[in-house]
Amino acid sequence: MSFGKSNKRVVWRIAQREVARMLSQPVYLFCMVVAPLVGYVFFTTLMGKGLPVDIPVGVVDEDNTAITRQVLRNLDAFQQTAIVEQYANFGEAREALQQGKIYAFYYIPQGTTEKALSSKQPKVSFYTNAAYLIPASLEYRDMKMMAELASGAIARETLYAKGFTDDQVMGVLQPIKMEMHAIGNPGLNYSIYLSNILLPAMLMLLIFQVTIYSIHSEVKEGTSKRWMELAEGNIHKALMGKLLPQLLVWIVMGSTYLVLLYAYWDFPLRSGLWPMALAALLLILVSQAFGVFLCELLPSLRWALSIATLWGVLSFPISGFSFPQIAFPAPLRALSYLFPLRHYYLIYVDQALNGLPMYYSYLNYAALVAFLILPFLLPNRLKKCLLEYQYTK
DSSP: OOOOHHHHHHHHHHHHHHHHHHHHOHHHHIIIIIHHHHHHHHHHHHTTTSSOOSEEEEEEESSOOHHHHHHHHHHHTSTTEEEEEEOSSHHHHHHHHHTTSOSEEEEEOTTHHHHHHTTOOOOOEEEEOTTSHHHHHHHHHHHHHHHHHHHHHHHHHHHHHTTOOHHHHHHHHOSSOOOOOOSSOTTOOHHHHHHHHHHHHHHHHHHHHHHHHHHHHHHHHTOHHHHHHHTTTOHHHHHHHHHHHHHHHHHHHHHHHHHIIIIISOOOOTTOHHHHHHHHHHHHHHHHHHHHHHHHHOOOHHHHHHHHHHHHHHHHHHTTSSSOGGGSOHHHHHHHTTSHHHHHHHHIIIIIISOOOGGGGHHHHHHHHHGGGGGGTSHHHHHHHHHHOOOOO
16 A cells, blocks of 8 residues: 555544544543553552562460560561460461461470470471562571571570581581572562563553454444545555554553663663563553454454453463463463463563673564564455444443
């Protein structure tokens, strides 16, 4: 299709019409501006401290000696842990855990100190509520570390009593010194881990829905024929004029989350802004393309919105940012590459976290570009729907 002045006038006329529709219907303002901004602020401030802090836990100290009290004070000093209650017995602590009053509890049975000082290997227990994965994991780590530190402290005092020097004691307690280096997110900041995917994924889902609604609502309101008349019967001009004003708004919203993540919160951005800006732009275009494709496949507004929502929600787990893709069954690993968010995530890892040259991400950029052919697969089917489909309540 040659794009001369007459075509530009047609597209411009439809774009003006679309702007008027967007301004006259509050649903556009809510879905395109209010919802993204609220989501951005919610997710980034929710995890503003990087990790949950002062997670409520309980203790059962049946031994109640100076040593066990010191152990519990040290546990309470951890940033993620806040001891909020001391229970008389195991049953009370378990009931509080089941009721959700605490996320974990530390159990020290009677005689623990005496057995430790006499080298009889006492046992302490800690229980976590795995229904809450993140707080349970953090508390398990803190309690396990506290048990190891307490054991080491008692062993150290025993070795000192036997005449060992400091070097000899450390050689016994820690014969191999371990160091851990978390690449890309050394502070284990959960906001870096989650927000970089949650924000674009949320925007992607909104683009799906707004694109489908803006097209199929023409059929529902009985204005689709007038829309096609303005486009001179050309479905490509009709879609271009309708989606262009929306695209400009989405670019602003995409730029907003980039600025929020990488300028305001100063998240890792090893390769600079442009690789992620390009990925964000492609994700926006692909989301619009996918919305148009669903409109071509499904003439029903209800069905198209349902499938778009399902596809968007499935993008979260199947992209591999929360559960490693390599652990998926083989069919799911292959299916994951049909989700644009998977390619965006891989670009983010290579560019923002690892700082690799853009060359290493060319396949993922190319995959996002390939998704842009979707609207060109069944345009005549959509045109027929706009001209002939009768909306039924």
